[in-house]
Amino acid sequence: MDYRTELVFNKKPSTIMHLDLNSCFATIEQQANPHLRGKPIAVAAYSTPSGCIVAPSIEAKACGIKVGMKVKEGKLLCPSLIVLAPDPWKYRNVHLGLRRILGGYTDKFYPKSIDEFVLNLEGYPAYQKGMFNIGLEIKERIKKEIGEWITVSVGISPNRFLAKTAAGLHKPDGLDEINRKNFKDIYSNLELTDLCGIKTRNAARLGGMGIYSVLDFYEAPYWELKAAFESILGYYWYLRLRGWEIDDVAFARRSYGNSFALPKPLTTIEELSPVLSKLVEKTGRRVRRAGYKIQGVHLAIVYRDGASWHKGVTTSKVLFDSRDIYKIAFRLLARSPYRRPVRELAISVFNLLPEASLQLELFDDIGRKEKIVKAVDKLNERWGDFVITPARMIGTKEAVIDRIAFGGVKELEEFTLNT
Amino acid sequence: MIEKLSLPVSVGITFDHTKRKVIPRWVLWKGRLYPVEKVGFHHTFRSGRTLFHVFSVASKTLFFRLVLNTDTLAWRLEEISDGLPD
Numbered sequence: 001m002d003y004r005t006e007l008v009f010n011k012k013p014s015t016i017m018h019l020d021l022n023s024c025f026a027t028i029e030q031q032a033n034p035h036l037r038g039k040p041i042a043v044a045a046y047s048t049p050s051g052c053i054v055a056p057s058i059e060a061k062a063c064g065i066k067v068g069m070k071v072k073e074g075k076l077l078c079p080s081l082i083v084l085a086p087d088p089w090k091y092r093n094v095h096l097g098l099r100r101i102l103g104g105y106t107d108k109f110y111p112k113s114i115d116e117f118v119l120n121l122e123g124y125p126a127y128q129k130g131m132f133n134i135g136l137e138i139k140e141r142i143k144k145e146i147g148e149w150i151t152v153s154v155g156i157s158p159n160r161f162l163a164k165t166a167a168g169l170h171k172p173d174g175l176d177e178i179n180r181k182n183f184k185d186i187y188s189n190l191e192l193t194d195l196c197g198i199k200t201r202n203a204a205r206l207g208g209m210g211i212y213s214v215l216d217f218y219e220a221p222y223w224e225l226k227a228a229f230e231s232i233l234g235y236y237w238y239l240r241l242r243g244w245e246i247d248d249v250a251f252a253r254r255s256y257g258n259s260f261a262l263p264k265p266l267t268t269i270e271e272l273s274p275v276l277s278k279l280v281e282k283t284g285r286r287v288r289r290a291g292y293k294i295q296g297v298h299l300a301i302v303y304r305d306g307a308s309w310h311k312g313v314t315t316s317k318v319l320f321d322s323r324d325i326y327k328i329a330f331r332l333l334a335r336s337p338y339r340r341p342v343r344e345l346a347i348s349v350f351n352l353l354p355e356a357s358l359q360l361e362l363f364d365d366i367g368r369k370e371k372i373v374k375a376v377d378k379l380n381e382r383w384g385d386f387v388i389t390p391a392r393m394i395g396t397k398e399a400v401i402d403r404i405a406f407g408g409v410k411e412l413e414e415f416t417l418n419t
Numbered sequence: 420m421i422e423k424l425s426l427p428v429s430v431g432i433t434f435d436h437t438k439r440k441v442i443p444r445w446v447l448w449k450g451r452l453y454p455v456e457k458v459g460f461h462h463t464f465r466s467g468r469t470l471f472h473v474f475s476v477a478s479k480t481l482f483f484r485l486v487l488n489t490d491t492l493a494w495r496l497e498e499i500s501d502g503l504p505d
Binding site for chain 1: 421456457459460462463464466467468469473475477481482484500501502503504505
């Protein structure tokens with residue numbers, strides 16, 4: 001990379017658009033049920049008092065309810081709070097609807113999560129309409145084609161970071177642009193911690209260099225940022241704040257995993273192994289469906305007291321059968337040194353290998369095993385998940401339920417590929 | 420209050436060929452007819468190979484989650500709510 005350190009704000013026109021569905025899950029629930037509109041509602045992982053709130057509605061946010069709060073805390077702040085369980089397929093359908101709409105404007109649209117999209121309109125005919133007009137048109141089409149209660153905040157800028165920042169300026173239902181003409185005005189009204197990626201620790205680093213505001217941050221010379229972050233991150237921030245692109249990187253998938261927050265504390269291996277088995281079954285199926293085999297298994301345990309333990313192993317054999325993955329995961333579980341009540345169990349597999357021919361074995365008939373696994377997968381695909389399962393999974397009906405992962409779209413890739 | 424159920428239910432629908440849309444018109448629940456005032460959302464999902472259509476609809480006072488199994492063409496009522504806190 002050419003490390004230019006005398007850059008001014010990018011003169012390129014704003015061709016990047018960031019869309020953020022406001023209070024995503026809660027808004028979709030209010031769309032589905034008109035009786036919930038205008039009321040404080042929250043979608044929580046579990047509706048029990050210690051369930052975690054994953055999406056408060058705009059009305060609930062006005063009462064002070066935030067993502068990550070417990071249901072009982074939310075109800076203390078707002079006794080009339082209505083708590084709902086997540087309905088992943090509803091949200092995935094909205095996501096697909098958004099994809100359909102946005103795909104009509106540019107091929108370069110990137111889902112960043114279930115409720116965030118980035119569009120690059122550079123060089124596309126739609127750009128001639130003007131970015132603001134496109135933003136307004138998309139908002140209108142979402143209301144007409146998906147639901148009238150659904151609102152999105154739209155940000156426009158020459159780069160992805162500032163487009164996201166612009167989308168956060170006026171929530172809900174905002175439409176803002178950050179460009180070379182207005183960036184200083186906007187920066188002067190923002191706190192450092194309003195910037196995505198700057199929270200208390202980074203703000204403290206910057207404070208150490210005498211940078212206390214976003215305007216200070218922008219005006220700081222490169223060497224100051226380098227000293228503050230003590231890494232290449234300083235240069236990335238130097239570019240971001242000047243409207244140059246540094247965030248258009250797509251990371252390839254390197255692992256598959258599933259986790260489960262246990263509703264009741266389980267301690268012994270006998271209690272935990274059925275849940276582990278279900279996690280492995282789910283992960284194994286996803287890996288095979290995506291056409292991979294694996295050579296590594298990782299287990300992570302979070303205990304009720306907040307402590308955690310994790311261990312991963314690389315295997316010499318190429319694995320594809322959930323039963324083989326389970327054997328390794330179970331060995332890892334048995335090796336965990338603590339016997340305390342567990343809050344969360346997470347399994348992941350890594351060293352992904354695209355479908356390759358398998359090494360034949362002297363004692364095991366690998367070809368036969370692969371055929372059996374494929375047949376079982378086919379049966380489950382035809383008749384529904386977990387129609388055929390290992391006996392050790394008995395009693396895990398409510399465990400490892402369908403969820404939407406936050407912050408990533410890897411799970412959505414699988415989902416959209418399979419619809 | 421929200422009540423999760425899974426019970427057979429009678430649903431009246433119309434199909435508008437110009438918009439290619441199915442619209443639930445009424446729900447017959449516990450001997451009472453509830454005219455549908457609004458279809459809040461319609462979405463689909465698959466369980467195995469079976470496609471299910473989910474209609475989230477509201478009468479004047481109640482919300483119903485109606486699920487149509489496209490294999491059997493049978494409707495089930497999966498949720499009912501009055502939009503009030505528990």
